[in-house]
Amino acid sequence: MGYLKGIYALWYREYKVFIREKSRVVASIVNPILWFLVIGGGIGSAVNISGVNYQTFIFPGVLIQSILFSSIFFGVYIVWDKKIDFLKEVLVSPLSRTAIFMGKIAGGATDTLIQIIILLAVGYAFASAGLMPGIRLDLSNLLISLVFIFITIVAAVSIGLIMGSQMESPEGFQLVSSFVIFPMFFLSGAFFPIDNLPAYLSPFVYVNPVTYSVDGIRAAMIGRSTFPIMLDFAVITAFAAAMILVGTQAFKKMKI
């Protein structure tokens, strides 16, 4: 069972570092709350989406946005580990590359999950204050949402790690990651309904796996979705599985 201990070691490191950097935690929470309050409140003052309050509508979108940004960006730490020799220290240990990848996923997923749980708590407070009429944050719908959230986090952390394993410089990572994150985010329907999109837009939205994650969480939290929830679940799970597979290969081929 040696590899489990190794995976635990890598998780432990990421977790410790994350909770020691309070500013990182705070920054990752403040941005989504601003989006929710400013964009949600501002646009929401003029718009509602077929009877759903706009802030209620984008709450799942804000969660997905913060998942995409912090999970994918987690990959940059691999690039930093390359700059110092910490990555070599891990690669020269008896742990297999697959186990190293799993440990990194566990670490990155924990970081993002902590943020999301804090955001859910904040969302619960907002809902209690009457900001999100119609949102369903009861236990069973929360659990369904968390399943989607977790799978999406795993997929997004994998994407970040795949990119990080191939990149040499943190600056390069930042540039490339924004090319990946923004389309995935904007084309996911996080901030708009996807039922009546213009013809040039809908194919891009439909091939974006993140769309199905947003749709699944909306099905749970608002009771309103474009696709059947099982289709949402199947697509996002298949996507996460594919990313894990690609990531494992990327780690096996990673050069130092």
Added chain:
Amino acid sequence: MYVIETDNLTKSYNGFTAVDKLSLKIEEGEIFGLLGPNGAGKTTTLLMLTTLIPPTSGTAKVAGLDVIKQPDKVRKAIGIVFQDPSSDELLTGYENLKLHGWLYDMPDDLKEARIKEVFSLIELTDRKDDLVKKYSGGMRRRLELARGLLHHPKVLFLDEPTIGLDPQSRDRIWAYITALAKKENITIIITTHYMEEADKLCDRLAIIDNGKIVALDTPEKLKKELGGDIIKLSAERPNLEALKSFKYVTNVSWLDGEIHLTVDDASAHLQEVLGVVGKVSSVVVRSPTLDDVFIHYTGKAIREGSPEGGWGDKVMHARSGR
């Protein structure tokens, strides 16, 4: 049995040969040095022996295991202290070692006992719960040395163990390395471009230049083989040909405006040498050092200091990371 055996080990990158048909045999319990300037191929050799990069051709065995066919087993048998900082500075010294113990799947009680032991060895017990970013460069190096040892490797690789450290820290690291070699009976492979380090620490040395071994022996023998004494002259227009024609002059090198002569019995011949050299602004006569050995075999001097950026720079650099 040899702990390390390489046969025509070669690594090339896009036509550039970093390590060129290296054949080495290193015995158990030796402190073996790979000495050469930056870019000579020392670190590349180390990375191949530790399975981190695959050789282009040739073979290597570490602790009887093939680095190409059994990389996982090799990794279990070795420890390595890298040239650049490789500890996480947002973890404490203790946490860094604990992490290492887990990565190597050590049983918990053994791990804790060993951590305690190595902390007292490197004299950092009272700092073990401080974050590594509060450590000095020398302390951090000692921590990484301790970490390399934690899982009792058969072979310990040290890549430039004292690069960029102040002389005092360097002396202490040397003391630890020699104490370790005695106490643990492990084979230690050191790469260095510090002559003094190689001379003091190593049982045997391979001098590497352009990816090739140019000489291999004990430091004493390497120096002795040069024979005689070294005369160093600063002269404006020396007659090198005349110097070479003397039978007692075994080597003539011209470096940075200075002539380095290897001479049998300098005191008997100094007058004659000075006679043909012409106007001389300084003369030094001494017995050979490893520097002279290096100059003798490669025709150039190793630059001390580090154009790649020292340990201190790397620590600073690593700090901006998180």
